[in-house]
Amino acid sequence: MKSKMMMGVAFALSLFAGVVHSESSPKENADTLLAQLAQRSQQIQSLEGTFAQQKTIAVLPVPLSSNGRFSFEQGKEVVWETLMPVQSRLTLTPGGISFADAKGEQKTPAQAQQAGAEIVAKIFMGVIAGELDSLQDYFTLAATGTATDWQIRLVPRSANLSAYIASIELRGGEYTEHLDIAEANGDKTYIVFTTNKVVRKPAVQAKP
Amino acid sequence: MTQAATIVQEHKQLNRIYALVWLLVLCACAVFCAREVTTAKPFHSNLLELLPRDERNPALHDLSVLLASRFQDKLLVLVRSDDRPQGLAQAQDLQARLLASARLAPEQPGAGLQQELLVLYRPFSQQLLDTQTRQWLQNQSPAELAEQTYRELFNPVAAPRPFGFAEDPFNLGGRWLTGLASGFKMQEYQGFPLVEVEREGSAQSWLLVTAKLKDSPFDVDVQQDVTGAVQAFRQAWPEAQLLTSGMIFHAAAGTEQATNEINTVGLGSTIGIIALVLLVFRRITPLVAVMLTMTSAYILALTVSLLVFGRIHIITLAFGSTLLGVAGDYVLHFLVGSQREGSGLAARHHLRYAMAIGAITGMGAYLLQFATPFPGLQQMAIFCSAGIFGAWMTVLALAPYYKVTPATQHMPLIAAGKFFQVGQWFYRPLWRNRLWVGIALVGILVMAVLGIVRGGVNDAVINLNTSPKALLQSEQQVQQILQQASVSQFFYIEADSAEQLLVRTQQLNERLTELKQDGLRWQSIAQYLPSAAQQSADRQLVADKLYGEQDALTLLCEKLGTQCQAPLMSEQSLTPTALDASTFAELLPPMQPQGSGWRTLVTVSGEVYGAELAAVAKQVEGVALVNQTEDLSQLLGRYRTSVSELLALTLVLLAVGLALRYRHHSWRMLLPLMLAMTVALGCAAVDGITLFHVMALLLVIGIGLDTAVFYTEGGFTPESWLASSLACGTSILAFGLLSLSAVPVLHQFGLIILVGILGCWLLTPLFFRPAPAPEL
Numbered sequence: 001m002k003s004k005m006m007m008g009v010a011f012a013l014s015l016f017a018g019v020v021h022s023e024s025s026p027k028e029n030a031d032t033l034l035a036q037l038a039q040r041s042q043q044i045q046s047l048e049g050t051f052a053q054q055k056t057i058a059v060l061p062v063p064l065s066s067n068g069r070f071s072f073e074q075g076k077e078v079v080w081e082t083l084m085p086v087q088s089r090l091t092l093t094p095g096g097i098s099f100a101d102a103k104g105e106q107k108t109p110a111q112a113q114q115a116g117a118e119i120v121a122k123i124f125m126g127v128i129a130g131e132l133d134s135l136q137d138y139f140t141l142a143a144t145g146t147a148t149d150w151q152i153r154l155v156p157r158s159a160n161l162s163a164y165i166a167s168i169e170l171r172g173g174e175y176t177e178h179l180d181i182a183e184a185n186g187d188k189t190y191i192v193f194t195t196n197k198v199v200r201k202p203a204v205q206a207k208p
Numbered sequence: 209m210t211q212a213a214t215i216v217q218e219h220k221q222l223n224r225i226y227a228l229v230w231l232l233v234l235c236a237c238a239v240f241c242a243r244e245v246t247t248a249k250p251f252h253s254n255l256l257e258l259l260p261r262d263e264r265n266p267a268l269h270d271l272s273v274l275l276a277s278r279f280q281d282k283l284l285v286l287v288r289s290d291d292r293p294q295g296l297a298q299a300q301d302l303q304a305r306l307l308a309s310a311r312l313a314p315e316q317p318g319a320g321l322q323q324e325l326l327v328l329y330r331p332f333s334q335q336l337l338d339t340q341t342r343q344w345l346q347n348q349s350p351a352e353l354a355e356q357t358y359r360e361l362f363n364p365v366a367a368p369r370p371f372g373f374a375e376d377p378f379n380l381g382g383r384w385l386t387g388l389a390s391g392f393k394m395q396e397y398q399g400f401p402l403v404e405v406e407r408e409g410s411a412q413s414w415l416l417v418t419a420k421l422k423d424s425p426f427d428v429d430v431q432q433d434v435t436g437a438v439q440a441f442r443q444a445w446p447e448a449q450l451l452t453s454g455m456i457f458h459a460a461a462g463t464e465q466a467t468n469e470i471n472t473v474g475l476g477s478t479i480g481i482i483a484l485v486l487l488v489f490r491r492i493t494p495l496v497a498v499m500l501t502m503t504s505a506y507i508l509a510l511t512v513s514l515l516v517f518g519r520i521h522i523i524t525l526a527f528g529s530t531l532l533g534v535a536g537d538y539v540l541h542f543l544v545g546s547q548r549e550g551s552g553l554a555a556r557h558h559l560r561y562a563m564a565i566g567a568i569t570g571m572g573a574y575l576l577q578f579a580t581p582f583p584g585l586q587q588m589a590i591f592c593s594a595g596i597f598g599a600w601m602t603v604l605a606l607a608p609y610y611k612v613t614p615a616t617q618h619m620p621l622i623a624a625g626k627f628f629q630v631g632q633w634f635y636r637p638l639w640r641n642r643l644w645v646g647i648a649l650v651g652i653l654v655m656a657v658l659g660i661v662r663g664g665v666n667d668a669v670i671n672l673n674t675s676p677k678a679l680l681q682s683e684q685q686v687q688q689i690l691q692q693a694s695v696s697q698f699f700y701i702e703a704d705s706a707e708q709l710l711v712r713t714q715q716l717n718e719r720l721t722e723l724k725q726d727g728l729r730w731q732s733i734a735q736y737l738p739s740a741a742q743q744s745a746d747r748q749l750v751a752d753k754l755y756g757e758q759d760a761l762t763l764l765c766e767k768l769g770t771q772c773q774a775p776l777m778s779e780q781s782l783t784p785t786a787l788d789a790s791t792f793a794e795l796l797p798p799m800q801p802q803g804s805g806w807r808t809l810v811t812v813s814g815e816v817y818g819a820e821l822a823a824v825a826k827q828v829e830g831v832a833l834v835n836q837t838e839d840l841s842q843l844l845g846r847y848r849t850s851v852s853e854l855l856a857l858t859l860v861l862l863a864v865g866l867a868l869r870y871r872h873h874s875w876r877m878l879l880p881l882m883l884a885m886t887v888a889l890g891c892a893a894v895d896g897i898t899l900f901h902v903m904a905l906l907l908v909i910g911i912g913l914d915t916a917v918f919y920t921e922g923g924f925t926p927e928s929w930l931a932s933s934l935a936c937g938t939s940i941l942a943f944g945l946l947s948l949s950a951v952p953v954l955h956q957f958g959l960i961i962l963v964g965i966l967g968c969w970l971l972t973p974l975f976f977r978p979a980p981a982p983e984l
Contacts, residue, residue: 055361059374060770066362086359137397157399163322164368185372 033143034132037150041130042201046073047175049195053082056188070128070193074201078125092125127168130176139168148173223608230605234504234598237511250519252426252459267802268700271809272836274798276695281421282315283434283454286414286686292397298448299400299415302441306419309433315420321792325385326370328790332782333376334775335747336738338387339721341380342746345753353378353754354763361768375775377761378754388736405689414451414689421456431460453686458675465676465950466522473529473945478502480941481536484934485543488623494543497610498536501602505535508598513591524587527954529942531592534570535599537914537935538563542603543610544624544931552610556603562921566914567600573910576858577903580851584953585903627933628926631973635924639977649971653883656890666896667845669837671952691729693797693811696836697818699732702807703830706784709799709806710739712830716810719824732810733784733799736792740781747777848899855905862909870920876975877916884912884967891963892956900956907957908964911939915968919976929973936969 048071055064068082080090089100126135132152135141138161139154154168162184169180175198179191244250285302289295306312329336337345345353357378371381396402401416423430434456442448481502485495509531513520541563545555556563571593578589638645673680686692699716703709713734720730738746754760755774765772787793799808812821818835825833859882866874885905892901915932922928940962947958 053362057361057373059372059772060768062769064361064768082362086362088359088363090363158396160322161396163326164370183368185369187369187372 031143033145033147033150034141034152036147037130037143037152038132040147041132042074044074044129045199045201046197047071047129047195047199048197049175049193051194052192054190056190058186072125072129074129078128080124080128127170127179128176130170220608223605227605227609230601234507234602237507241507241510241514244514248518249427249429250514251428251522251525252424252519267702267800267807268834270802271700271798271800271807272695272698272834275693275698275809275811278794279453279695280425280455283419283421283452283456284686284690285417285438285453286403286451286689287417288449289397289402289413289415290411292413295413295415296398296400298441298445299417301444302437302450303400303417303419305437305441306417306434309430309437311422311427311430311433312419313422315418321795324790324792325388328786328792329381329384329782330371330375331778331780332743333371333381333384334750334777335743336384336782337380337746337749338384340387341383342749345749350753350758350760351763353760354767357760357764358767374773377764377772377775380750403689407689412689416690425454425456425459428463431456431463435460435464451682451686451689452679453683453690453692457679458683461675461679463522466525469946469949469951469954470522470525470529472948473942476945477529477536477938477942481938484937485540488930488934489543489547493610497543497606498539500606501539501599502535504602505531505595505599508601509591509595512594513587516590517587520591521584521587523584523951523954524591527588527946527957528591528595529946531595534592534911534939534942535595536938537911538567538596538599538603539606540934540938541566541918541931542607544927544934546607546610546612547624548927550612552607552612555610556607559921562917563600563603565917567596569913569917570596570910573858573906576854576906579854580847580903582847624926624930627930631924631929631933635973635977638974645974649883649974653886656886659890660886660893660897663890663893663896665845665848666898667841667848669840669844671844671898671900671956672840673952676950687813691813693731693813697821698797698812698834699730699810699821699825700807700832700834701810701828701830702802702805704805706799706801706806707739707741708830709808710734710737710784711741712828713808713810714739714742715828716824716831719827723820723824725820727814728812729814730810730812731797733787733797733808736796737782737784737787740783743781751777844899848897848902851899851902851906855902858906858909862913873920877913877920877972880968880971880975881909881912881916883971884908884964887967888960888963892959898952898956900953901960904957904960905964907961908968911961911965912968912972915972919972924973924976924978932969932972936965939965940969 048069050067050069052067053065055066057064066082066086067084068080070078070080072078077091077093080092082088082090091098091100123135123138125131132141135154138158139156142153142155143150144153145151150172152170154170156162156165156167164184166182166184167180168182169178170176171178171180172193175193175195177193179189179193181189181191183189283306287295287299287302289299307314348356360379369376369379369382370385371379376382397415401418402413403416404411404413406412421430425431438450438452442450481498482495485498489495506528509528510520513524542552542555542559545559546552549555549558574589574593574596576589577585578593580586687694701709701712701716703712710733713732717730717732717734720728752759755777761772761774784799787796788799797809797811799806801807818833822833825831859878863874863878866877870877885908888908889897889901889905915936918928918932943958943961943965945958946954947962949955949958
C-alpha cells in the first residue's frame with residue numbers, strides 16, 4: 001500500500017522533464033567540495049546507524065516523532081526500519097523496493113509500478129548513501145562549507161518534481177548527520193542520523 | 209481575289225490579337241506563379257490531404273484526424289544511452305542542434321503539468337477514486353483505514369500529500385494522481401525523459417529528445433532544418449543509435465523522394481524531347497516552339513491548380529511532370545504537319561479537328577478523375593487538363609508565326625520518309641498475314657486476361673504509403689518503446705450525453721481490465737474523469753467510511769492525539785468542460801459533442817489483440833473497434849469498383865461518339881486501344897490490380913486515342929507515323945521514368961500508361977493498312 005503511495009513522487013518524475021538546468025555561475029569551490037564528498041561516500045562499503053525522525057504536518061499541533069535504525073551496503077541495498085511508534089521495514093535495492101509491516105507481510109508494488117518505485121528507491125538510496133551522482137539526475141546540487149562541516153542543498157530540476165518536493169537539505173561532517181525534506185504542501189521532515197558502524201572499501205586509490 | 213486578301217488581312221489581325229492576348233495571359237500567369245511560390249509556399253507533402261474523407265462517419269473521421277494531428281507538430285528522437293554519460297552528451301548535442309533552428313521550439317509537454325493537475329483535481333479530491341482505492345475503502349474497516357494511514361505518516365519516502373493533511377487526511381488526492389501515472393514508464397535523467405525497456409532480450413535505455421515545430425511539418429524549410437540537424441548530429445556521432453518519430457521525418461522523406469522524381473521525370477522527359485526534336489528537325493526553331501509550348505502548359509497548369517486548390521501536393525507536381533510529354537504531343541503533331549503543309553497556318557487549318565479532339569479527349573480523361581473523391585487525383589486532374597489546354601492554345605497562337613522555308617522543309621520529310629520505310633518494313637508482313645496477326649493478338653489478349661484473373665485485386669493501404677521502410681520501422685520501434693497509442697486501431701464510443709458516454713467508457717475500462725492481458729495498455733477519458741454518478745457514489749462512500757461519527761478520521765486523530773475536522777466536500781462534480789479547459793486534455797483521448805450526442809476514442813497500445821478487443825467492443829453498447837487500416841483498405845476497394853464502372857461507361861460513350869463521327873472506321877480506333885489497355889492491365893496485375901491502375905487506364909484512353917485520331921484523319925502516312933511515334937515516344941519516356949518511382953501510386957500510374965501507350969503506338973498501325981489507292 002505504501003509503496004503505491006510513494007508512486008506520487010514517481011508520477012512527478014515520470015512525466016516529461018523540464019528545461020535542462022544550467023548553472024550559470026559554477027562555483028569552483030562548491031564543485032570541488034561536491035566531488036570530494038562524492039568520492040568519500042564511494043569509499044564506504046557499508047554503514048549502520050540509528051535515526052530519529054520528526055515530521056511536521058501543517059495542521060497538526062505536535063510534530064510526529066519516530067525512530068529506528070538503518071543500514072546500507074554500497075550498491076546493494078538500503079534497509080530503513082522504523083521501530084517506534086510503529087514497526088515497519090523498508091528495503092530498497094537497485095532492483096526494486098519491498099516493504100514489510102509489523103505482521104511481517106511482504107508487499108511489492110505491481111509490475112507496472114515497479115519502474116516508478118525504482119526512482120523513489122534511487123532518490124532515497126542516493127540521499128542515505130550519499131550517491132551524489134544519481135541525485136544529480138533529479139536535482140541540482142549546491143554544496144557549501146568544508147569537508148568536515150558541509151551542507152548540500154538539493155533543488156528539483158523539473159517542475160513536476162517540485163510540485164511535490166520544495167527542497168532537500170543534507171548536512172554532515174564525516175557522514176550525513178541531518179536530512180531536511182521540505183514538501184511543497186508545507187509539511188517538513190527532519191531526520192537526525194547517528195552512524196554506529198562503518199566498513200570502508202580497501203583503499204585502492206586513496207588520494208590525499 | 210481582293211476579298212480573299214481582305215479576309216487574309218483580317219485573319220492576320222485576329223491572329224495577332226489572339227497571340228498577343230495569349231502572351232499577356234501567360235505572362236500574368238507566370239508572375240502570379242512566381243509570387244505565389246515565393247510568398248505562400250504552396251507545395252506540401254501531406255499525404256493525408258490526398259486521401260478521401262470517410263463520408264460514412266464524419267465524427268469518427270474528425271476524431272481520428274485530431275488524434276493524428278497531435279503527432280504532426282512535434283518530433284521525437286530516442287537516443288540509445290546504455291552508456292549514460294555518453295548518451296546524455298549525445299542527447300544534449302542533438303537537442304542543441306535542433307533548437308538552433310528558429311523554426312523549432314523546446315517541447316515540454318509535462319513541464320508544469322503536475323501543478324495544473326493539482327489545480328484541476330484539488331476541489332474534487334474527496335470524490336475521485338480509482339478502482340483500487342474504492343476497493344480499499346470498501347473492504348477495510350474504519351479502524352484499519354485509520355491504522356494504515358497513521359503508519360504511512362512515518363514512512364520517510366512515502367506519501368507525497370499534494371493537498372495536505374487538513375484538506376485530505378487520507379491522501380485520496382495522492383492516490384488518485386498516482387493511479388493516473390500507472391501507465392507511464394518514463395523516468396528523468398538530467399532533464400531528459402529516460403525510458404528503460406527490455407527488448408530483443410536485453411535491457412535498453414533510451415533518452416528522449418523532443419522539439420515542437422512552429423510551422424507545419426510539410427513546410428520545406430522546417431524539413432531542411434530538422435534533417436540538417438539530424439544529419440550533422442549523425443556525422444558528429446557516427447556510433448550513436450537513433451530512433452526517430454514524427455510526421456516531419458516522413459514529410460521530409462516524401463519531399464526528398466518527390467523532388468528526386470520531379471527531377472528525374474522532368475529532366476529525363478525534357479532531354480528526351482529535345483533530343484527527338486533535334487534528331488527529326490535538325491533546327492532550333494522547332495525546338496523553341498516545343499519548349500515554349502511545354503513551358504506555357506506548365507505555367508497554366510500551375511496557375512489554375514493554385515487558384516483552385518491554394519496548395520499543391522508534391523506528388524501532383526511529380527505526376528504533372530508527365531504533362532511535359534503530353535504537351536509535347538500537340539506541338540509535335542503540329543510541327544510535323546507544318547512541314548508537310550509548308551506553313552504553320554496551313555497546318556493549323558488542316559489539323560484543327562484532330563488537335564481539338566485530341567486536346568478535348570485528353571482533358572476529358574483527366575477531368576474524369578476530378579469526379580473521384582480523392583483530393584490528390586482531383587489535383588492531378590486539374591493540373592494536367594489545364595496544362596493540355598495551355599499547350600493547345602499555345603500551338604494555336606503560335607501557328608501563324610511558324611514559317612517553314614523550302615530549304616528546311618526537306619529535312620524532316622527525309623527523316624519522316626526514312627522512318628516511314630522502317631515502319632512499312634515492320635508492318636507490311638503483318639498486314640499481309642492478317643490471320644496470324646489475329647491469332648497472335650488473341651493469344652496476347654488471352655494471356656493478359658489470364659494475368660488479370662490471376663493477379664486479382666489489391667486494396668492494401670501500403671499502396672498509399674510514401675515513406676521508406678527504414679523510417680516506418682524506426683517509427684514503430686519508438687511507438688513500442690514509448691508505448692504510444694496506436695493511431696490505426698482504437699475504440700470509438702458514442703452516446704446521447706456526456707454522462708452516458710463516460711458510463712460506457714468506464715464499462716469498457718472494466719471489460720478491458722477483465723481481459724488481464726499484460727501487454728495491453730489503453731487510455732480512456734473515463735480514467736481521468738469518472739461519470740457524475742460515479743463521483744457522487746464515491747463521495748457518499750468517502751463520507752460514510754472516513755468522516756462519519758466514530759469513523760476512520762476520528763480514530764486516526766485519536767492516534768495522533770489531536771482533534772480533527774472532516775474536510776469540506778465538494779457538492780459539484782468534475783465536468784468534461786473543466787477537464788477540456790486544461791492543457792492536460794491535449795494528452796488525453798479526445799471527447800467531443802457531435803450533433804445531439806457525444807463521441808470519444810479509447811486508444812490502445814502495446815500488444816494488441818484484435819479478436820479479443822473486437823469481442824470486448826460487442827459487450828458494451830455504443831462501442832465499436834475501429835481499424836483504420838482495414839477501413840481505408842475497404843474504401844480503396846469501393847473506389848476501385850466505382851472507378852471501374854466509370855471506365856466502362858467512358859468506353860461505351862466513346863464507342864458511341866466515335867461511331868457517330870467516324871462511322872465504320874470507329875472499330876479500328878477502339879480495338880487497338882482496348883487491346884493495349886488489356887495488355888497494360890495484365891502486366892500491372894502481378895501484385896493485384898489497384899485503384900490507381902484503373903485510374904491510369906482513363907489516361908491511356910485520352911493519350912492513346914490521339915494516335916488513332918491522327919491515323920484516321922490522315923491514314924498511315926510518313927507524317928502520321930512520325931508524329932504518332934514522336935508523341936508516343938515522349939509520353940513513353942515520361943511515364944516510363946514515372947514507372948520507376950518508389951512511390952507506389954506513381955509507379956502504378958506510370959506502368960499502366962507506359963505499357964498502354966506502347967501498345968497503342970505499336971498496335972494502332974496494324975488496323976490502318978494503307979488503301980491500295982490512297983484517298984486524298
